[in-house]
Amino acid sequence: MSGGAGLLPDGRRVRRARGWRLYDQAGERYADFWQAGGSAFLGHRPGSLARTVAAEIDRGLWAPLPTPWQARLERSLARLAQRIGSRQLFLPEDGLARSLPRWYPLSEEPAPEEALVILPFPAAREGASSLLQAGLAVASELLRHYLDSPEAQERLDLARSLPVPPGWKRDGLYWIPSPQAVLPRHEALRRGILLPPTPGERLICPGELSRRERKNWEALCGCWTG
Incomplete structure:
Protein backbone atom coordinates (compact mmCIF):
# COMPACT_ATOMS: atom_id res chain seq x y z
CA MET A 1 0.00 0.00 0.00
CA PHE A 33 -6.53 1.06 15.10
CA TRP A 34 -4.34 -0.86 12.62
CA GLN A 35 -0.90 0.73 13.12
CA ALA A 36 0.54 -1.08 10.09
CA GLY A 37 0.08 -4.41 11.85
CA GLY A 38 2.38 -3.32 14.68
CA SER A 39 5.08 -1.45 12.75
CA ALA A 40 3.59 1.79 14.10
CA PHE A 41 2.86 0.39 17.57
CA LEU A 42 4.59 3.39 19.18
CA GLY A 43 3.04 5.85 16.75
CA HIS A 44 4.17 7.04 13.35
CA ARG A 45 7.05 9.20 14.64
CA PRO A 46 8.33 7.50 17.79
CA GLY A 47 11.10 8.89 19.96
CA SER A 48 14.60 9.14 18.55
CA LEU A 49 13.91 7.15 15.39
CA ALA A 50 13.80 10.20 13.13
CA ARG A 51 17.19 11.43 14.36
CA THR A 52 18.76 8.00 13.92
CA VAL A 53 17.43 7.59 10.41
CA ALA A 54 18.54 11.11 9.45
CA ALA A 55 22.06 10.36 10.70
CA GLU A 56 22.23 7.18 8.63
CA ILE A 57 21.05 9.04 5.53
CA ASP A 58 23.76 11.62 6.15
CA ARG A 59 26.37 8.84 6.28
CA GLY A 60 25.34 7.58 2.83
CA LEU A 61 22.94 4.66 2.89
CA TRP A 62 24.08 3.19 -0.39
CA ALA A 63 27.81 3.26 0.32
CA PRO A 64 29.45 0.08 1.66
CA LEU A 65 30.31 1.71 4.99
CA PRO A 66 31.03 -0.33 8.12
CA THR A 67 28.13 -0.14 10.54
CA PRO A 68 27.68 -1.16 14.19
CA TRP A 69 23.90 -1.44 13.88
CA GLN A 70 23.57 -5.18 13.21
CA ALA A 71 25.45 -6.05 16.42
CA ARG A 72 23.46 -3.43 18.34
CA LEU A 73 20.22 -4.85 16.99
CA GLU A 74 21.16 -8.37 18.08
CA ARG A 75 22.04 -7.18 21.60
CA SER A 76 18.85 -5.15 21.82
CA LEU A 77 16.70 -8.10 20.77
CA ALA A 78 18.42 -10.25 23.40
CA ARG A 79 17.63 -7.66 26.11
CA LEU A 80 14.03 -7.44 24.94
CA ALA A 81 13.69 -11.25 24.98
CA GLN A 82 15.05 -11.35 28.52
CA ARG A 83 12.61 -8.64 29.62
CA ILE A 84 9.55 -10.53 28.37
CA GLY A 85 10.72 -13.99 29.45
CA SER A 86 11.37 -15.37 25.97
CA ARG A 87 14.44 -17.38 24.98
CA GLN A 88 14.88 -15.69 21.60
CA LEU A 89 13.11 -13.18 19.37
CA PHE A 90 13.26 -13.16 15.58
CA LEU A 91 12.44 -10.56 12.95
CA PRO A 92 10.33 -11.31 9.85
CA GLU A 93 13.50 -11.26 7.72
CA ASP A 94 15.06 -14.13 9.69
CA GLY A 95 14.36 -17.08 7.40
CA LEU A 96 11.89 -19.40 9.12
CA ALA A 97 10.78 -16.75 11.61
CA ARG A 98 7.37 -16.40 9.94
CA SER A 99 6.50 -19.94 11.05
CA LEU A 100 6.99 -18.98 14.71
CA PRO A 101 4.23 -17.67 16.98
CA ARG A 102 4.20 -13.90 17.22
CA TRP A 103 4.76 -11.98 20.43
CA TYR A 104 2.44 -8.99 20.88
CA PRO A 105 3.68 -6.19 23.17
CA LEU A 106 1.43 -5.66 26.21
CA SER A 107 -0.63 -8.74 25.43
CA GLU A 108 -1.94 -10.61 28.48
CA GLU A 109 -0.68 -13.91 27.04
CA PRO A 110 2.78 -15.13 28.11
CA ALA A 111 5.53 -14.68 25.55
CA PRO A 112 6.40 -17.80 23.52
CA GLU A 113 9.80 -19.32 24.14
CA GLU A 114 10.79 -18.44 20.58
CA ALA A 115 8.77 -15.77 18.86
CA LEU A 116 8.45 -13.47 15.88
CA VAL A 117 8.42 -9.78 16.81
CA ILE A 118 7.32 -6.82 14.71
CA LEU A 119 9.37 -3.87 15.92
CA PRO A 120 7.79 -0.39 15.90
CA PHE A 121 9.74 1.05 12.99
CA PRO A 122 7.21 2.25 10.38
CA ALA A 123 9.82 2.46 7.59
CA ALA A 124 11.04 -1.11 8.07
CA ARG A 125 9.64 -2.30 4.74
CA GLU A 126 11.17 0.56 2.80
CA GLY A 127 14.73 0.92 4.07
CA ALA A 128 18.16 -0.02 2.86
CA SER A 129 20.18 -2.35 5.05
CA SER A 130 22.00 0.16 7.27
CA LEU A 131 18.89 2.30 7.62
CA LEU A 132 16.87 -0.79 8.49
CA GLN A 133 19.35 -2.03 11.08
CA ALA A 134 19.68 1.38 12.69
CA GLY A 135 15.94 1.94 12.88
CA LEU A 136 15.18 -1.54 14.18
CA ALA A 137 17.91 -1.36 16.84
CA VAL A 138 16.54 1.92 18.16
CA ALA A 139 12.95 0.66 17.89
CA SER A 140 13.78 -2.43 19.94
CA GLU A 141 15.20 -0.30 22.75
CA LEU A 142 12.25 2.09 22.63
CA LEU A 143 9.83 -0.83 22.87
CA ARG A 144 11.66 -2.43 25.80
CA HIS A 145 11.55 0.81 27.80
CA TYR A 146 7.95 1.46 26.78
CA LEU A 147 6.71 -1.82 28.30
CA ASP A 148 7.26 -0.52 31.85
CA SER A 149 6.38 3.12 31.22
CA PRO A 150 3.44 5.10 32.64
Missing part, protein backbone atom coordinates in the same frame (compact mmCIF):
# COMPACT_ATOMS: atom_id res chain seq x y z
CA SER A 2 2.60 2.46 -1.11
CA GLY A 3 1.82 6.06 -0.33
CA GLY A 4 -1.22 5.04 1.68
CA ALA A 5 -3.13 3.91 -1.42
CA GLY A 6 -5.97 1.49 -0.71
CA LEU A 7 -6.38 2.32 2.98
CA LEU A 8 -8.95 5.07 2.47
CA PRO A 9 -12.09 5.16 0.30
CA ASP A 10 -12.97 7.18 -2.80
CA GLY A 11 -9.41 7.50 -4.08
CA ARG A 12 -8.21 9.26 -0.95
CA ARG A 13 -4.60 8.77 0.10
CA VAL A 14 -2.73 9.02 3.36
CA ARG A 15 -0.65 12.18 3.11
CA ARG A 16 0.59 12.56 6.68
CA ALA A 17 0.95 10.42 9.78
CA ARG A 18 1.51 11.75 13.29
CA GLY A 19 1.26 9.82 16.53
CA TRP A 20 -1.64 7.38 16.22
CA ARG A 21 -3.46 9.35 13.52
CA LEU A 22 -3.43 9.47 9.74
CA TYR A 23 -4.48 12.41 7.57
CA ASP A 24 -5.70 12.38 3.98
CA GLN A 25 -5.12 15.01 1.31
CA ALA A 26 -8.28 16.86 2.35
CA GLY A 27 -7.08 17.13 5.95
CA GLU A 28 -9.51 14.52 7.31
CA ARG A 29 -8.14 12.71 10.38
CA TYR A 30 -8.38 9.00 11.19
CA ALA A 31 -7.60 7.34 14.52
CA ASP A 32 -5.34 4.39 13.64
CA GLU A 151 2.34 5.66 29.04
CA ALA A 152 1.96 1.91 28.52
CA GLN A 153 -0.16 1.59 31.66
CA GLU A 154 -2.34 4.51 30.57
CA ARG A 155 -2.78 2.86 27.19
CA LEU A 156 -3.82 -0.42 28.83
CA ASP A 157 -6.31 1.47 30.98
CA LEU A 158 -7.70 3.12 27.86
CA ALA A 159 -8.12 -0.22 26.08
CA ARG A 160 -9.90 -1.71 29.11
CA SER A 161 -12.29 1.23 29.23
CA LEU A 162 -13.38 0.92 25.60
CA PRO A 163 -16.24 -1.34 24.45
CA VAL A 164 -15.34 -4.59 22.71
CA PRO A 165 -16.85 -5.05 19.23
CA PRO A 166 -19.29 -7.96 18.82
CA GLY A 167 -17.48 -11.09 17.68
CA TRP A 168 -14.15 -9.93 19.09
CA LYS A 169 -12.33 -10.43 22.40
CA ARG A 170 -9.87 -8.16 24.15
CA ASP A 171 -6.29 -9.18 25.00
CA GLY A 172 -4.33 -6.35 26.59
CA LEU A 173 -4.19 -3.61 23.95
CA TYR A 174 -5.66 -5.83 21.26
CA TRP A 175 -9.03 -6.96 20.01
CA ILE A 176 -8.86 -10.43 18.45
CA PRO A 177 -11.47 -11.48 15.87
CA SER A 178 -13.41 -14.73 15.93
CA PRO A 179 -13.46 -16.63 12.62
CA GLN A 180 -16.88 -15.13 11.88
CA ALA A 181 -16.06 -11.57 12.96
CA VAL A 182 -16.88 -8.81 10.49
CA LEU A 183 -14.72 -5.80 9.74
CA PRO A 184 -16.87 -2.73 8.93
CA ARG A 185 -14.08 -0.69 7.37
CA HIS A 186 -16.21 1.74 5.42
CA GLU A 187 -18.48 2.54 8.35
CA ALA A 188 -15.39 2.99 10.52
CA LEU A 189 -13.75 5.34 8.02
CA ARG A 190 -16.94 7.38 7.90
CA ARG A 191 -16.49 7.87 11.64
CA GLY A 192 -12.79 8.73 11.36
CA ILE A 193 -11.47 5.34 12.44
CA LEU A 194 -8.98 3.23 10.48
CA LEU A 195 -9.31 -0.56 10.81
CA PRO A 196 -6.98 -3.20 9.29
CA PRO A 197 -7.24 -3.49 5.50
CA THR A 198 -7.78 -7.27 5.61
CA PRO A 199 -9.95 -9.53 7.82
CA GLY A 200 -8.30 -11.66 10.50
CA GLU A 201 -5.87 -9.03 11.79
CA ARG A 202 -5.95 -7.78 15.35
CA LEU A 203 -7.12 -4.28 16.19
CA ILE A 204 -4.62 -2.30 18.27
CA CYS A 205 -5.67 0.37 20.74
CA PRO A 206 -3.99 3.72 19.96
CA GLY A 207 -1.89 5.43 22.59
CA GLU A 208 -4.51 8.14 22.98
CA LEU A 209 -7.99 9.10 21.81
CA SER A 210 -9.70 12.45 21.86
CA ARG A 211 -13.17 12.70 23.37
CA ARG A 212 -14.66 12.79 19.89
CA GLU A 213 -12.64 9.76 18.74
CA ARG A 214 -13.76 7.82 21.79
CA LYS A 215 -17.41 8.65 21.08
CA ASN A 216 -16.92 7.60 17.48
CA TRP A 217 -15.50 4.24 18.60
CA GLU A 218 -18.39 3.72 21.01
CA ALA A 219 -20.88 4.58 18.26
CA LEU A 220 -19.15 2.21 15.83
CA CYS A 221 -19.29 -0.65 18.36
CA GLY A 222 -22.96 0.13 18.90
CA CYS A 223 -23.79 -0.53 15.24
CA TRP A 224 -21.14 -3.25 14.70
CA THR A 225 -22.70 -6.63 13.88
CA GLY A 226 -20.94 -9.79 14.98
